[in-house]
Amino acid sequence: MPAIVLVGAQWGDEGKGKATDLLGDRVDYVVKFNGGNNAGHTVVIGDQKYALHLLPSGILSPGVVPVIANGVVVDIEVLFDELEALSARGVDVSRLLISANAHVITGYHRTLDRVTERFLGKRQIGTTGRGIGPAYADKINRVGIRMQDLFDENILRQKVEGALDQKNHLLLKVYNRRAISVDEVVDDLLGYVERLRPMVADTGLVLNQALDAGQTVLFEGGQATMLDVDHGTYPFVTSSNATSGGAATGSGVAPNRFDRVIAVVKAYTTRVGSGPFPTELFDESGEFLRSAGFEFGTTTGRPRRTGWYDAPIARYAARINGVTDFVLTKLDVLTGLERIPVCVAYDVDGTRFDEVPVNQSDFHHATPIYEELPGWSEDITGARSFTDLPKAAQDYVLALEQMSGSRMSAIGVGPGRDAIVVRHDLL
Numbered sequence: 001m002p003a004i005v006l007v008g009a010q011w012g013d014e015g016k017g018k019a020t021d022l023l024g025d026r027v028d029y030v031v032k033f034n035g036g037n038n039a040g041h042t043v044v045i046g047d048q049k050y051a052l053h054l055l056p057s058g059i060l061s062p063g064v065v066p067v068i069a070n071g072v073v074v075d076i077e078v079l080f081d082e083l084e085a086l087s088a089r090g091v092d093v094s095r096l097l098i099s100a101n102a103h104v105i106t107g108y109h110r111t112l113d114r115v116t117e118r119f120l121g122k123r124q125i126g127t128t129g130r131g132i133g134p135a136y137a138d139k140i141n142r143v144g145i146r147m148q149d150l151f152d153e154n155i156l157r158q159k160v161e162g163a164l165d166q167k168n169h170l171l172l173k174v175y176n177r178r179a180i181s182v183d184e185v186v187d188d189l190l191g192y193v194e195r196l197r198p199m200v201a202d203t204g205l206v207l208n209q210a211l212d213a214g215q216t217v218l219f220e221g222g223q224a225t226m227l228d229v230d231h232g233t234y235p236f237v238t239s240s241n242a243t244s245g246g247a248a249t250g251s252g253v254a255p256n257r258f259d260r261v262i263a264v265v266k267a268y269t270t271r272v273g274s275g276p277f278p279t280e281l282f283d284e285s286g287e288f289l290r291s292a293g294f295e296f297g298t299t300t301g302r303p304r305r306t307g308w309y310d311a312p313i314a315r316y317a318a319r320i321n322g323v324t325d326f327v328l329t330k331l332d333v334l335t336g337l338e339r340i341p342v343c344v345a346y347d348v349d350g351t352r353f354d355e356v357p358v359n360q361s362d363f364h365h366a367t368p369i370y371e372e373l374p375g376w377s378e379d380i381t382g383a384r385s386f387t388d389l390p391k392a393a394q395d396y397v398l399a400l401e402q403m404s405g406s407r408m409s410a411i412g413v414g415p416g417r418d419a420i421v422v423r424h425d426l427l
Helices: 016-024 076-088 107-123 132-140 147-151 153-173 182-190 203-212 245-249 284-292 311-321 360-364 391-404
Strands: 003-008 029-032 041-045 048-052 065-068 073-075 097-099 103-105 217-220 258-266 269-271 305-307 325-329 339-348 351-353 367-374 407-412 420-422
Touching: 003 016, 003 311, 016 217, 016 258, 016 325, 016 407, 016 420, 029 203, 065 203, 073 076, 073 132, 097 203, 103 132, 103 147, 107 132, 107 153, 107 182, 147 153, 153 182, 203 217, 258 311, 284 305, 311 339, 311 391, 325 391, 339 391, 367 391, 391 407
Parallel strands: 003 217, 003 258, 029 065, 029 217, 065 097, 073 103, 258 325, 325 407
Antiparallel strands: 041 048, 269 305, 339 351, 339 367, 407 420
């Protein structure tokens, strides 16, 4: 049985929750392998809307075991806020497992994130201020706090002391903020221990045993390809590997166990935060996409930057991730447009680039080269087969498929759980 990786193909917010939900009743485990609560996704079930930030979307599927793996950084307060909110709505959250090796976001990480971003001024990255970057920095600097450390108070105190020894000098002398006491951090974290104890496990072992037993495991990436710390638009990226390679390092499951890589791509493009965005629109077309697509961040509420579909980025995502299948979302948002531009290449100072330029400066100055495709006016939200779509909508999907480097296996045609057209089975 397969191990499937699901990632975003653009700058996030592509609708990965819908793709996960499409597979949800046919998988046994859903694993979050990177990121933290700095991004979110919305899943619509019937007339109920669920906004998730830290938890894997598989927590909404009965019988599925949701897993927060070692590559994730966990804000424990946010974790329990989400669990309590779901429990209050009748969702069973008792199956959740959390890796003993997952790192913990503390109060000092959140403080440093906010003051550092403000200190950067006009060079700001666009961080959400939730402590994700500083927590990953501590992980790499080997002064991080892991879930397992919470169960040994002596080790926890030593690690917090070591982390704050430098950070308090920084807060006091550079940022003019108060020092943070070791006791307040330790006491806060210890307050969660008994509630965490049943959830924390050797999740790498659990997942490998599940695959050995023939069960299906879905690995769900947070953020997206163009926000990957190695392969994205650095430095305007997240602090983890959001591409398919991160599924292996972020979970403890070897790469040769993965059978399929599904990338979710929106029928247009959006991004939140700073950084280059070649197809960004600043006119009424951009406002139309933002309004019709309700393009506001699930986690932050920030309006998303909007632009037309960027085929070179989709090809880049296909290459970096080894994409076997694309899921195209929000096709319905384009309904009513007479003509739909698609970026097929870039112009950089008179030179044509058919692929994403490797040089940061070139990409920053790239001007999109567009081809226009015919639009459609028919309502497509009721379509459940490819032939139900208007001819122009079918042609749009097929054109994107040809440009993007892999097949378009499913197409989102509305916000509802069942508003999807499946062309090829994803399992």
